[in-house]
Amino acid sequence: MRETARTAAMAGLGVLVGGIALKTGASHTVWQIDPYKCSWCGLCATACVLQPSAVKCVQIYPMCGYCKLCTGYFEPEPNALNTAAENQLCPTGAIKRRALEDPYFEYSIEEELCIGCAKCVKGCTLFGNGSFHLQIRHDRCVNCNECSIAVVCPAQAISRVPADQPYKFKSREHHA
Ligand code: SF4
Ligand code: SF4
Numbered sequence: 170m171r172e173t174a175r176t177a178a179m180a181g182l183g184v185l186v187g188g189i190a191l192k193t194g195a196s197h198t199v200w201q202i203d204p205y206k207c208s209w210c211g212l213c214a215t216a217c218v219l220q221p222s223a224v225k226c227v228q229i230y231p232m233c234g235y236c237k238l239c240t241g242y243f244e245p246e247p248n249a250l251n252t253a254a255e256n257q258l259c260p261t262g263a264i265k266r267r268a269l270e271d272p273y274f275e276y277s278i279e280e281e282l283c284i285g286c287a288k289c290v291k292g293c294t295l296f297g298n299g300s301f302h303l304q305i306r307h308d309r310c311v312n313c314n315e316c317s318i319a320v321v322c323p324a325q326a327i328s329r330v331p332a333d334q335p336y337k338f339k340s341r342e343h344h345a
């Protein structure tokens with residue numbers, strides 16, 4: 170079951186990459202976040218010219234531990250490990266928690282609700298496997314001449330990348 174979920178998720182990411190390559194053409198560049206440089210400051214939620222932001226959280230399923238106590242999903246010291254709003258770190262309830270076979274849980278992002286605040290990314294990266302991270306979504310981004318988030322990003326994590334390789338996804342193989 171877990172392998173099925175992973176395969177489906179990665180197929181979805183492949184569709185995203187293919188879509189932007191077709192939309193912009195291979196000779197152009199677009200803005201993207203290096204997830205290994207991002208320091209989860211929160212400015213991605215507020216500095217984008219779009220509201221809600223073009224930045225969204227993505228889940229890299231092959232890196233996820235499918236943890237019962239997900240530190241990207243739960244507030245520190247939650248009252249209970251359930252989906253009650255008071256226990257959730259995400260301010261908009263954008264992370265969906267679904268039970269798989271015991272003791273595993275799947276965590277997925279409902280993108281329409283995500284504002285790119287990075288709270289879950291910080292929790293997952295500091296105390297979990299680091300499978301959550303932020304990306305500029307090119308089906309939303311208007312590819313500003315100067316990305317207003319890149320201007321204020323304290324980690325200098327945002328730069329232009331080739332439009333035919335518009336995402337910088339984390340991977341298990343990467344050693345920062
Ligand atoms: S502004 Fe930079 S450091 Fe802050 S959340 Fe966005 S990419 Fe990360
Ligand atoms: S915590 Fe922030 S970045 Fe993570 S899913 Fe919720 S709104 Fe998106």
Ligand code: SF4
Nearest residue numbers: 217310311313316317
């Ligand atoms: S290029 Fe513009 S629309 Fe895209 S993420 Fe940056 S500020 Fe937002």
